[in-house]
Each structure stands twice: as structure tokens, then as C-alpha cells.
Amino acid sequence: MVIKTVLKQIKKQAELLKESAEQIAEELKSPAILEKDTEIDPDIEQFLARR
Amino acid sequence: MWDKFQACKMLGIPYKIYDMPDYIGGYTELKHRYIHINPKKADDDRVWAHEIAHALLHFQNFESARGVDPRLNAYAELEADTVAYIVTKTLGLENKDYIRYIRKFMRNIPICEIYGTLISKERLTKLKESAILILKSGGYYD
Numbered sequence: 001m002v003i004k005t006v007l008k009q010i011k012k013q014a015e016l017l018k019e020s021a022e023q024i025a026e027e028l029k030s031p032a033i034l035e036k037d038t039e040i041d042p043d044i045e046q047f048l049a050r051r
Numbered sequence: 052m053w054d055k056f057q058a059c060k061m062l063g064i065p066y067k068i069y070d071m072p073d074y075i076g077g078y079t080e081l082k083h084r085y086i087h088i089n090p091k092k093a094d095d096d097r098v099w100a101h102e103i104a105h106a107l108l109h110f111q112n113f114e115s116a117r118g119v120d121p122r123l124n125a126y127a128e129l130e131a132d133t134v135a136y137i138v139t140k141t142l143g144l145e146n147k148d149y150i151r152y153i154r155k156f157m158r159n160i161p162i163c164e165i166y167g168t169l170i171s172k173e174r175l176t177k178l179k180e181s182a183i184l185i186l187k188s189g190g191y192y193d
Contacts, residue, residue, distance in 0.1 A: 028137065
């Protein structure tokens with residue numbers, strides 16, 4: 001019973017994450033996204049600065 | 052149009068394509084942020100976006116840490132595949148495996164975290180930023 005509930009919850013969370021990812025993808029299709037201020041993770045920034 | 056080779060070049064991520072078992076699409080050596088791709092998956096943009104996301108998002112010390120805590124591995128896979136899903140969906144490509152793949156990794160995450168927020172809003176913003184970087188560096192917006 002508990003396992004069934006957990007699996008149901010996992011399924012729900014996976015669907016929610018998919019929905020968020022789909023919304024982001026819709027936003028990213030437009031080049032206008034580049035005009036917005038995008039904050040870069042300091043670790044990624046550091047990595048890019050080293051290349 | 053998105054060019055994975057250009058993306059790797061622009062982001063300074065080295066890669067190597069060589070034979071590996073069929074069940075592995077690729078993997079990223081996190082310490083050196085080096086991508087390894089299975090030649091059978093070399094045309095699959097999802098695999099490339101997934102590995103580039105690992106290279107961008109997961110820290111130098113992460114590789115040793117995830118050996119100690121398997122949850123970190125589950126989170127890393129969840130994040131990399133979410134970025135790959137965003138990228139492929141933006142490119143208009145099919146990615147039917149996404150739900151199956153992330154559900155598999157979610158099973159390794161404690162129930163308390165499943166009931167809470169699995170990926171925080173802040174972290175989701177970082178995944179979005181990574182997807183933008185990957186798309187931009189591969190010439191998608193040119």
C-alpha cells in the first residue's frame with residue numbers, strides 16, 4: 001500500500017516536472033529570451049572563464 | 052538549427068566518440084568535464100544535451116561525492132535529463148523516454164523529498180539558464 005502511494009507520488013512529481021520543462025521550452029523557442037537578464041550560476045561562469 | 056559540435060567547442064567542453072556498451076548513451080567525466088559518447092548515439096541530440104548539462108551543472112567534487120551518496124547521482128541524472136528535455140523540446144524533437152527515465156531515478160530519492168519540492172524553483176532556473184547556454188552556443192538563435 002505504501003509502495004503504491006510512493007509510486008503514485010513519483011508519477012505525479014514526474015508529470016509536474018515535465019510540465020515545467022515544457023513551459024520553459026516554449027519560452028526558449030523565442031529569441032526574445034536572450035534579451036532578458038539571465039543570471040549564470042557562478043560555477044558555470046567560472047568554468048566558462050577558464051576555457 | 053542546433054549544432055552539438057559547435058556547442059561543445061563554444062563551451063570549451065572536450066568530447067570523444069568511441070565504442071561502449073549499447074545501454075550507455077554516453078557519460079561525462081566530471082572532474083575534467085570531458086564528454087564520452089557512444090558512436091551509436093552520436094546523432095542523438097538528447098544524449099549530447101544530457102552530457103553537456105552534466106559538464107555545466109555538476110561540480111568538480113561531485114564525482115567523488117556521488118559515490119558516497121547515491122542520492123546525488125539520482126539528482127544529477129534528473130537535472131541533466133530535464134535540461135536535455137528542455138533543449139530537445141525547444142528544438143521540436145521527440146523525447147518519449149523522459150518520463151520513464153526520470154521516474155527511474157526518482158525512486159532513489161527519499162520519500163520526504165518526493166513529497167516536498169523535488170527540484171526547487173531556484174534550481175529549475177539554473178536548469179533553464181543551462182538550456183539557454185547550450186542552445187545559444189550551438190547556434191540555435193543565430
